[in-house]
Amino acid sequence: MPKILVTGCSSGFGLAIAQTFLSEGWDVVATMRTPQSDLLPANDRLKILALDVTSAESIEKAVDNAGPIDALVNNAGVGMLNVLEGAEMAKIRELFETNVFGAMAMTKVVLPQMRERASGVIVNVSSSVTIKPLPALSVYSASKAALNAFTESLALEAALFGIRAKLVLPGSAPTTSFGKNAVGRMGMDIPEPYGAFVHDYLTSLRSGTEFTTPEDVAEAVWRAVTEPDAPKKIPAGADAQTWFREAGHPVA
Numbered sequence: 001m002p003k004i005l006v007t008g009c010s011s012g013f014g015l016a017i018a019q020t021f022l023s024e025g026w027d028v029v030a031t032m033r034t035p036q037s038d039l040l041p042a043n044d045r046l047k048i049l050a051l052d053v054t055s056a057e058s059i060e061k062a063v064d065n066a067g068p069i070d071a072l073v074n075n076a077g078v079g080m081l082n083v084l085e086g087a088e089m090a091k092i093r094e095l096f097e098t099n100v101f102g103a104m105a106m107t108k109v110v111l112p113q114m115r116e117r118a119s120g121v122i123v124n125v126s127s128s129v130t131i132k133p134l135p136a137l138s139v140y141s142a143s144k145a146a147l148n149a150f151t152e153s154l155a156l157e158a159a160l161f162g163i164r165a166k167l168v169l170p171g172s173a174p175t176t177s178f179g180k181n182a183v184g185r186m187g188m189d190i191p192e193p194y195g196a197f198v199h200d201y202l203t204s205l206r207s208g209t210e211f212t213t214p215e216d217v218a219e220a221v222w223r224a225v226t227e228p229d230a231p232k233k234i235p236a237g238a239d240a241q242t243w244f245r246e247a248g249h250p251v252a
Helices: 012-023 056-066 089-117 138-161 175-180 192-208 214-226 238-246
Strands: 003-006 027-032 046-050 071-074 120-125 163-170 182-184 233-236
Touching: 003 012, 003 056, 012 027, 012 214, 027 056, 046 056, 056 089, 071 089, 071 214, 089 120, 089 138, 089 163, 120 138, 120 214, 138 163, 163 214, 163 238, 214 233, 233 238
Parallel strands: 003 027, 003 071, 027 046, 071 120, 120 163, 163 233
Antiparallel strands: none
């Protein structure tokens, strides 16, 4: 059976992706910083491994333990809900270490085995805020925009060896799950001059948004991995699809 490695499986999108591929008969390597065996039902096709994408040693160990994989999903990420003035540079660098450099490091380690077999798929989970700019997400959006550019250029390099690289762009996620992994959490450390604006904006967003579900993202990743002719960028969730159309991007 084909095998997939998914990063950031402790909750949300990553957990749903792992569940989807297991249900479809794939061998799944679900990785997370602190392994939790009770998150997914026991299955002979499931392997749960510790992985910190900001650690080269952790990446090498996890990939070695995983064995040959047919698909890599770089889903691990952190959020930052804050205006630029409220964001500490140290925290900004931490965010880029996970969202951008972590995905690059994972891909760099996995690519040689895929190149040798002349097959494989790499899916990077980005965000539709790179299509529709939103306030209080400037740093987070910048990290995901960098991931987009990386993936689109990578796709050209990887195609030389029969490897596909795709992007999945979720829409708005419920703020509770986003906040658990946020470097700057909602309502915290927002500079006073921006406070009322950010509060009012988030209130309006929550009241009028059909949030993207983990299942939406898992479905989009399934398409990216299993459909050879899937678009390079796949929006996940009704709101993401709307934003794509508004920006003039086709939604297939």
